[in-house]
Amino acid sequence: xxxxxxxxxxxxxxxxxxxxxxxxxxxxxxxxxxxxxxxxxxxxxxxxxxxxxxxxxxxxxxxxxxxxxxxxxx
Amino acid sequence: xxxxxxxxxxxxxxxxxxxxxxxxxxxxxxxxxxxxxxxxxxxxxxxxxxxxxxxxxxxxxxxxxxxxxxxxxxxxxxxxxxxxxxxxxxxxxxxxxxxxxxxxxxxxxxxxxxxxxxxxxxxxxxxxxxxxxxxxxxxxxxxxxxxxxxxxxxxxxxxxxxxxxxxxxxxxxxxxxxxxxxxxxxxxxxxxxxxxxxxxxxxxxxxxxxxxxxxxxxxxxxxxxxxxxxxxxxxxxxxxxxxxxxxxxxxxxxxxxxxxxxxxxxxxxxxxxxxxxxxxxxxxxxxxxxxxxxxxxxxxxxxxxxxxxxxxxxxxxxxxxxxxxxxxxxxxxxxxxxxxxxxxxxxxxxxxxxxxxxxxxxxxxxxxxxxxxxxxxxxxxxxxxxxxxxxxxxxxxxxxxxxxxxxxxxxxxxxxxxxxxxxxxxxxxxxxxxxxxxxxxxxxxxxxxxxxxxxxxxxxxxxxxxxxxxxxxxxxxxxxxxxxxxxxxxxxxxxxxxxxxxxxxxxxxxxxxxxxxxxxxxxxxxxxxxxxxxxxxxxxxxxxxxxxxxxxxxxxxxxxxxxxxxxxxxxxxxxxxxxxxx
Numbered sequence: 333x334x335x336x337x338x339x340x341x342x343x344x345x346x347x348x349x350x351x352x353x354x355x356x357x358x359x360x361x362x363x364x365x366x367x368x369x370x371x372x373x374x375x376x377x378x379x380x381x382x383x384x385x386x387x388x389x390x391x392x393x394x395x396x397x398x399x400x401x402x403x404x405x406x
Numbered sequence: 407x408x409x410x411x412x413x414x415x416x417x418x419x420x421x422x423x424x425x426x427x428x429x430x431x432x433x434x435x436x437x438x439x440x441x442x443x444x445x446x447x448x449x450x451x452x453x454x455x456x457x458x459x460x461x462x463x464x465x466x467x468x469x470x471x472x473x474x475x476x477x478x479x480x481x482x483x484x485x486x487x488x489x490x491x492x493x494x495x496x497x498x499x500x501x502x503x504x505x506x507x508x509x510x511x512x513x514x515x516x517x518x519x520x521x522x523x524x525x526x527x528x529x530x531x532x533x534x535x536x537x538x539x540x541x542x543x544x545x546x547x548x549x550x551x552x553x554x555x556x557x558x559x560x561x562x563x564x565x566x567x568x569x570x571x572x573x574x575x576x577x578x579x580x581x582x583x584x585x586x587x588x589x590x591x592x593x594x595x596x597x598x599x600x601x602x603x604x605x606x607x608x609x610x611x612x613x614x615x616x617x618x619x620x621x622x623x624x625x626x627x628x629x630x631x632x633x634x635x636x637x638x639x640x641x642x643x644x645x646x647x648x649x650x651x652x653x654x655x656x657x658x659x660x661x662x663x664x665x666x667x668x669x670x671x672x673x674x675x676x677x678x679x680x681x682x683x684x685x686x687x688x689x690x691x692x693x694x695x696x697x698x699x700x701x702x703x704x705x706x707x708x709x710x711x712x713x714x715x716x717x718x719x720x721x722x723x724x725x726x727x728x729x730x731x732x733x734x735x736x737x738x739x740x741x742x743x744x745x746x747x748x749x750x751x752x753x754x755x756x757x758x759x760x761x762x763x764x765x766x767x768x769x770x771x772x773x774x775x776x777x778x779x780x781x782x783x784x785x786x787x788x789x790x791x792x793x794x795x796x797x798x799x800x801x802x803x804x805x806x807x808x809x810x811x812x813x814x815x816x817x818x819x820x821x822x823x824x825x826x827x828x829x830x831x832x833x834x835x836x837x838x839x840x841x842x843x844x845x846x847x848x849x850x851x852x853x854x855x856x857x858x859x860x861x862x863x864x865x866x867x868x869x870x871x872x873x874x875x876x877x878x879x880x881x882x883x884x885x886x887x888x889x890x891x892x893x894x895x896x897x898x899x900x901x902x903x904x905x906x907x908x909x910x911x912x913x914x915x916x917x918x919x920x921x922x923x924x925x926x927x928x929x930x931x932x933x934x935x936x937x938x939x940x941x942x943x944x945x946x947x948x949x950x951x952x953x954x955x956x957x958x959x960x961x962x963x964x965x966x967x968x969x970x971x972x973x974x975x976x977x978x979x980x981x982x983x984x985x986x987x988x
Contacts, residue, residue: 363982370914393918400917400986 360404367401433581434625441574441621445486447567452485453762455560460485461494461764464512468504471732474511475725481512482519486620491516492655492669493759498768499665506665507736510672514725517648517676521718523620524644527575527627528710537576543569575624582632597638602685605639609646610653619651623717627710637709641692644717645684652677663756664743672739680724691720750780750824752831763847766839770854771976773832774861778972780824781861782901785965787815788872789894790879796898797905806895810879817869825865832858846981857975860968867961874954885946889955893962896930900966904973913983920974921987927970930963 374394381387425432452460460481468474482488492513499509543565550562613622623644630640652674659670684691695716696706704711728735754772759765786793790813796805836851843851871893878890903923907916929935938956941947947955978984 359982363986366914366983370912392922393915396918396921397914400921403986 364401364404367397367404371397371401430581430584433577433584435581437574437577437579437581437628438616438621438625439574440570440577441624442616442618444567444570444572444574445618445620447563447570448486449567451560451563451565451567453560453764454556455564460491461498461768464494464498465503468508468512471507471511471729474504474508475515475518475729478512478515478517479519480515482516483522486520486523488513488516488520488619488651491519492673493762494765496659496666496669496756496758498765499669503768505736506668506739507732509665509669510732510735511729513669513673514676514729517680517724518718518721520620520651521714521721524623524627524714524717525711527624528631528708528714537573540569540573540576543572571624574621575628578625578628579632582629582634601639602642602688605642606646606649606681606685609643609648610650611646612643613647613650614653619647622647622650627713630713631710637712638688638692640709640713641688641716642685644713645681645688645720648677648721649681659758663753666756666758667743668739671742672735675735676724676728679728680720683723683727684720691716691723695719749822749827752776752828752835755831755835760835760839761842763839763843766835767847767850767854770832770836770839770851773828773835774854774857774972775976777825777828777832777858777861778976780828781865784815784817784820784824784865785868785897785901787813787820788817788868789875789897791894791898797902799902802898802902803891803895806891806898812876812879815872817865817872821865825862829858829862850981853975857972860972864965864968867965870961871958871965874958878951878954883947883951885941886951886955889941889947890958893930893959896927897962897965897969900927900969904969908973908977910977913978913980916974916978917983917986920970920978924967924970927963927966930959930966933959 371394374390374397378387378390378394381390421435425435463477463481467477478491482491485491495504495509495512498504499506504512547562547565547567547569550558550565553559553562609622609626612625613619616622616625626635626640626643626647629635630637635643652670655670655673659666695712698715698719699706699708699712702711702715704715752773753776754769756769759769782793786796790811791806791809792813795809796802799805833855836855840848840851875890875894878886881887900923903919907919910916933939933956938952938959941955942949942952974984974987
């Protein structure tokens with residue numbers, strides 16, 4: 333392990349760089365919000381869509397975005 | 407080139423002689439150099455501090471010439487650097503984010519914006535002891551520069567820059583004040599049109615040597631305030647400074663691409679016309695300044711501020727005269743620097759912006775898009791498809807089925823003419839541009855380099871497929887023909903979908919589409935899905951066809967994957983959203 337990585341681990345362990353951690357959390361939260369918003373909008377689109385092809389496409393997109401949201405929560 | 411070789415040491419020797427022979431001139435020259443250092447710091451500071459705001463404003467506010475003039479004026483007056491603005495404008499012009507007329511408008515406006523320096527120097531620099539603010543500014547600036555936050559670092563750099571500018575003005579002023587006890591430059595004052603021409607020439611040469619019209623203006627104003635030059639000669643020097651700055655721009659544009667050169671020519675035309683009019687109507691303009699001064703509370707004897715007003719007025723006059731002809735100017739400029747060459751060169755990689763991280767990234771991104779578009783042309787032709795037939799079609803399967811005529815394309819020639827040069831230029835430029843970049847920006851450059859490599863590899867893979875597409879396109883065995891049509895159709899569909907999403911605003915829409923595409927490409931792995939096995943078992947294709955199909959499906963699979971990777975790298979703008987794909 334190189335020295336830089338070691339320092340990074342120590343830094344992370346003691347949360348020395350809190351500002352960086354906070355920024356990361358903030359970014360993650362923002363991303364989650366955007367995903368939730370997009371998912372809700374897709375759900376609405378599926379509900380109002382009349383074409384079955386379009387509905388199928390939206391459902392695929394919905395599935396993909398839900399997977400990403402799950403990945404973020406983990 | 408040889409003249410330059412000898413001129414430089416002569417210049418250095420001359421400079422050393424002046425510096426050691428006269429304490430007063432030493433102060434003035436030190437003032438100019440400190441002022442210039444300050445300008446460089448301020449420019450760097452604004453690059454850090456603005457965090458792309460200038461770029462965003464320029465993108466949105468240059469759609470009409472008046473708007474572009476206003477934007478150029480305000481932006482330059484704030485950042486105090488027309489060269490920073492010019493660099494951004496050239497990069498945007500190269501990236502086709504703004505039009506040539508918009509860029510010209512910004513440069514026109516920027517000319518008025520630079521006159522703000524003259525106002526600052528004349529209003530504060532010569533009246534109050536401005537240098538006493540300099541040291542606290544530099545101190546606070548250095549403290550801010552130690553902060554981790556980029557905006558603070560930027561603010562710190564601006565303060566250091568402003569501090570040096572003030573310090574430089576202070577030195578120039580002190581130098582002129584003491585110089586007048588020894589030599590009286592005012593005794594060299596010249597009247598009439600001979601004087602006009604001599605002083606305009608001095609102003610021009612001084613600006614070319616100093617490489618900054620703002621520094622020349624500061625010098626002229628401090629000299630004027632100290633009574634070392636006469637008011638009319640100062641006006642003439644200011645006109646010269648305006649001409650000199652365009653020559654600096656022309657020299658700077660020599661390493662630029664055609665857009666940079668066109669913009670520099672526009673700048674030159676504008677400033678020459680303005681200077682010509684100002685010279686012809688110098689006395690009338692001086693009368694106009696005398697008339698306007700009381701309205702701006704400028705005293706009759708306050709020549710420094712009158713000079714600042716003159717500088718602004720004659721630049722505004724230039725805009726009034728030239729701006730109505732912008733469209734004609736654009737038409738003329740577009741006829742310049744047109745090259746007719748079979749070899750496609752990089753269009754957006756401009757050496758002028760290579761040291762400005764955001765602008766360089768923008769330029770490289772656009773160039774990779776250019777490379778991508780070229781590769782799509784060869785990909786389509788190698789698969790015997792025409793882009794105008796399948797892109798946007800609602801039935802790509804039918805288009806592919808109907809397109810069974812071989813399109814003559816020599817991929818080796820195409821590679822030499824439309825891929826190779828651009829690719830090597832991207833790699834070279836990207837490597838050089840990384841010097842001033844932070845970690846995040848370097849990652850972006852790495853991503854763009856990988857995308858370029860992916861594009862080149864796609865072209866190499868399609869060369870392999872092309873041979874068999876041509877062979878089996880009209881084969882009597884309908885099964886193998888169908889299989890190759892399937893490969894062609896899948897690649898065409900991927901290109902078509904990417905073409906549709908590349909202009910989408912919402913990154914999440916692009917992400918979802920790209921991810922679906924990624925999953926769908928698995929159908930191209932004919933070994934994994936057992937398709938080839940069943941075709942062999944059914945005796946639908948012979949052994950030779952089977953091995954060709956296995957190899958080519960693998961190439962098609964790789965091409966599709968690379969297309970998706972490139973699309974996600976190029977068109978998902980938010981790096982956090984991009985990272986979701988892992």
